[in-house]
Amino acid sequence: MDKTVNQKAWFLVLPVFLVVAFSAVLPLMTVVNYSMQDTFGNNQFFWNGVGWFKELLDPSTDLGGRFLASLGRNLFFSLVILAIEVPLGIVVALSMPRDGWTVAACLVTLALPLLIPWNVVGTIWQIFGRPDIGLLGYVLNHIGLDYNYVSNDIDAWVTVIVMDVWHWTSLVALLCYAGLKSIPEAYYQAAQIDGASRWAVFKAIQLPKMNRVLLIAVLLRFMDSFMIYTEPFVVTGGGPGNSTTFVSIELVKIALGQFDLGKAAALSLVYNLIILIVCWIFYTVMTNAGNERKPQEGAA
């Protein structure tokens, strides 16, 4: 193939280079730079090599201990909300009406929590759960449950999880609903003819047809919950103690609270790397799931 060599084309790419450089590459390199150094304020920096990374992965150090503990909490949190939101979202989608004006009403109602800004969601639940003035907290205490998310670890966890379920189950439900809507009526009719029970219809038709949107839902919910910051920060501030301190909250504490730029930079790089790896795994799984669906020619 003969290609015309035209160096002027570089000028067309240049603006993109500049934008990406200033918005992504330079900030990232700054972080990489910080992660190799230590600072004691006054803009004085000292070379530390891979010291911070070693500390990060070593649970016996203060940094490593805090990082690994928050990572564990974060993974546990993601696991719990996925285990609740995905089945719940499917159930909600299955019980939604399939036509009529109620569809629009359901969709709008479901979309409401998604439209509320994160910190407002946090504030809503922070007040809602307060034992003195919050409806939820007051009622729970009134009926004899000793509920206080400020002082009790489990109560704090329950609040944060319920808040996330309230905020994001709609997303899973809407995605599943879209998946369900795309199933042709003939499938249900055929299943009726075949004498399939409700459960068999779900297992043989609805679940397989939904599995692509479910993958997307799981991916989105995992990423979001893994990066969660605002809502728990507003409700519990990471407490009581460190019990609801997730990775992002820990990161902000180190970076802005202690102003340990080196430690924070190293932490954020590792944090970023984990997210990239998880994304890659999901991407691979999803592309393969797509390939599996392609019909094989000449099989008739």
Added chain:
Amino acid sequence: MARIDLVDLAHSYGGNDAPEETFALKPVTMTWRQGGAYALLGPSGCGKTTLLNVISGIINPSRGKILFDGQDITPLSTQKRNIAQVFQFPVIYDTMTVGQNLAFPLKNRGVPKAEIDKRVAEIGRLLDLEPYLNRKATRLTADAKQKISLGRGLVRSDVAAVLFDEPLTVIDPELKWQLRSKLKALHRELDLTMIYVTHDQTEALTFADTVVVMHDGRVVQSGTPAELFDKPAHTFVGYFIGSPGMNIIPAEVRGREARIDGHVIALNRSYDSLPAGARIEIGVRPEFVEVVAPAPGLLTAKIERIDDLGRIRFARARLGDGKLAARAPAGFTSSDDTAGLKFDPAHIHVYADSLLVEGAA
């Protein structure tokens, strides 16, 4: 296996209060005998799929009853009716193998495993699906998928009837022939009542021993292919069946004579008591009209073109305001595009308001 009776059955998508002319399925009373091969033939939108879905229970009829062997099953759900149906487009359970797909209707009904395996193997053999039984059904072509759908319809040996809703739409023409003959063979082998919906007359006439023709929500005739051809009960049947369709010509009929533009055409039977004020037409198939050289006493038509179908030639002609097709005998040529028409009196039918009138001998 059962005899299916429809008693005054009708359905309207607009509810029972809608005027009857708007009904998708107008009241029909008829019987489908056990073991028959039926075709439900009609143009798109004539209500044939509605009728099928009412029989299978996917649609609840607005009025009337359906009896299986004399037992009223109208209120029963699809699952409880003993019926199988194959749809226009293949329906495949993605996560299952071909064999599991075929076994699905049996498994749902709690048939013992040994029996399931036997039936699946048998249907797999009949439909040439044997090599694929252990493969995932999603990876097959549309043809193979539709065969699986057919197989799921045929796998239950105890069904009252198997309903096919234009099942061969997605299949290649060549395979269509094969599959249709296969279905016919299966019908003989399995002794099932089959109802086959189609808008393709060739498909209907080759598959069925009884063809039920529907038009505008109404069953207009049901009979053997020969009956439909020789004695259409409705002008629509005459026109819809046969290629080219029957010629329908407005005429005045009195006694044993029909008059078209003042020309007299002899009839074999006598029609003395035609309903007054009705629209009277005569119908004659192109096979029984011959174009000949113009001669006095013969009705004259203007020839537009002659279609050579190889076996037979048909002249397309204009008669007054209407069109007409007629057989052109070998060697027929026309110098000035006009021709005389010779009718075969034995095959002329008289229609009053589109319905066949039986003449007296």
